[in-house]
Amino acid sequence: MLLTDSDLQAIWLTARLAGTVTLILLLLGTPIAWWLARSQAWWKGPVAAVVALPLVLPPSVIGFYLLLAMGPNGLVGQLTHALGIAALPFTFWGLVLGSVFYSLPFMVQPLQTAFEGIGERPLEVAATLRASPIDAFFTVAVPLALPGFFTATVLTFAHTVGEFGVVLMIGGNIPGVTRVASVQIYDYVESMEYLQAHRLSALMLLFSFAVLLALFAWRPAGRKEAVK
């Protein structure tokens, strides 16, 4: 094996983080995207802007404010303290929380676009065929939005694998816990161990490429529009 144990540990950690975050965002992001696609409420605009914030904020800024929020004086930190849970910075679940926020728009926006593309008609048809709104969501909206789910999943996973700035700020670089591959590579570069940096980077590239290739091969074909 060309890679050290700590490299493998970092890769496994990265995969676990990206997988966990993607699953959580699928559960969390789908209802948000659905609401954004269908709501006429006046506060839809502000909500959409908040969801899009992580796109424009520098990751280190996001990380810094998360560090404050999760710390003993922050809202999240006080909540965890009140619930008797250990503080979130420097833990895997702290990274998960930070990454969920950081990758949120990558899950919500493609889903929102896909849901908007469905339009009202298929759902009205479903209602006239006795489907309750939840039934219609699962049996009509989700199948028609499948390409959107695919895109959102791929983007979220890839984005989390590449995450660096946020992890750097709140992770504390603890091996096996918060030392993800991107930070590991950065450390190699910082300490001028360029060979290891090259090796690990190449492997991350191959790994990401393989994941994306597999997902694209499995991709539901074409775009479906309600047949007129």
Place this chain on the structure above:
Amino acid sequence: MTGIQACFHLEWPGFVLDVDLDMPARGVTALFGQSGSGKTTLLRCIAGLERAPKGRLTINSEIWQDDELRPRHGSGHWLPTHQRPLGYVFQEASLFPHLTVLGNLRYGLRRTVAAHRQGLDQAIALLGVGHLLDRKPEGLSGGERSRISIARALAMRPRLLLMDEPLAALDLKRKQEILPYLERLHRELDIPVIYVSHAADEVARLADHLVVMESGHAIAVGPLAATLARLDLPIQMGEDVGVVLEALVAERDANWHLARVEFPGGSVWVRDGGLPIGQRVRVRILARDVSIALQQATGTSIQNCLPATIDQLVDDDHPASSLVRLQVGTSPLLARLTRRSAMGLGLVPGMPVWAQIKAVALIG
């Protein structure tokens, strides 16, 4: 109280819907009018796809919407669309692209009581779509899709069928293809059907009861024949002003390939279409095909000359024309003349004349 009572008041920017209607519990009621008249909106209100802030809808004593029921609580009584036992056929077939034809047809079934599953087979037979069940909607023609969407609505054995211009998106050929299926529906269903259309000939063929709409209001309501014969609605009818009469095939002439159909008050000769004696038919006689003579004419090619009485005269759309309503026995007839002719003949209500009918269309 049976039948359908629909009372809706709805205001949108630039549009108001304000109706209070009673519709029969059987047969086809057509909502007829130009685009923008509110007929589709009314249909959607009945379906629950639009919620009029003030409305009352009762189907055979079942209350589907009533905003006066609990005035203090503000929410009123509202049955959401998916709990209403109706079938809805949209203007564009709108089949689910991710399901096969059979999947589409079965979609509503899964959510209804087991006893209604026979409806699927009957709907397939009625619309003749049995050979398409394994296909996906993408590859089908417009006519096929239309029929499947109707079958899909019927498969659940709804208690009310709503159809929103199901033929509007089809070309003439497809329309002609589907109309027989719709006529069959009309004959064989015993649930009320509300049919939205802007096409007078569809209405003439399919409707039993007519609601004429204009700018969000119902300006005429009544049985088909009587309403069509009204003289105050030419704008809606345009060139197709005419009457529709229920008739029976009384006689067939094998020699000349003609058939005589009898309606209350008289009969006319038409081309023999192969229908048996006793068959119930509808005849449509357009005003432009009727002329008036003071005496029974001889030496004319027109076969159908009937004694009639002038009922009423009005000015038509164009200043040169007049519309005349005649009574042939108990059946009404409309004729379009120039005002000059009407003046020249000295036509007045009550006057006996002869109606000369140049063309008769057998429908339905």
Place this chain on the structure above:
Amino acid sequence: MKLLHHWLTAVTVSLTLSAHAEKVTIAAAADLTFAMDDIVATFKKANPGDDIQIIYGSSGKFQTQIQQGAPYDIFFSADIAFPRELAKAGFAASEVRPYALGRIVLWSNRMDASRMTLDSLTDPKIAHIAIANPKHAPYGKRAEEVLRVSNLWKKLEPKLVYGENIAQTVQFVQTGNAQVGIIALALASNPELATKGSYWLIPDTLHAPLEQGYIVTKRAAGNAAAWRFVEIMDSKPARAVMERYGFVLPADAATQ
């Protein structure tokens, strides 16, 4: 004629001024943050025409960047090994001069660190201890050394969190996420942090000396302002500033 004369004088004067007034970019180790600001401010007062820019960061990174052609004119490194590497590789215009011996401290803004010793770190109330990444940060290397030498490394390693540089290490403690940190004396003694927390000076017998040095880069060989700047580093006022910030100067260290 008089107008032309005035105009020519003005042009000449401005050209001369700009010939002498140059831009200097300094790359300085993060622990110099407050000390260097002070020194540069003083220099600017005496040399108003010069434009001095300081960039703070990790010494290791600066070395790599200078080797790749980064536009730094002077490099102050927290570990003298880095400028020595550069000199060997031919990137230095001056010799490598030491400017201080770095010291490390235990620092906390939540607990009273002045009463602590290294053994206090085993207290279960301390959930996280922040140090700079020993892999590439000089202060981090020394922190690890100190803990190993005191036989505390095994016990304390589970509690350690690593900052990418000394500044981030401070950040972990300042935000309350780590209860204690091992940081540079230079940072702990500047007014910003001094008023907010307390520190305990770790005996320098426990770690290898943290010699800190600087060079003028090859790139700045002809930059007169750069040479002027490094000259004042030896001056009394600059030395006083450094000492105030806990940078023990080599000459004085020998006498201590």
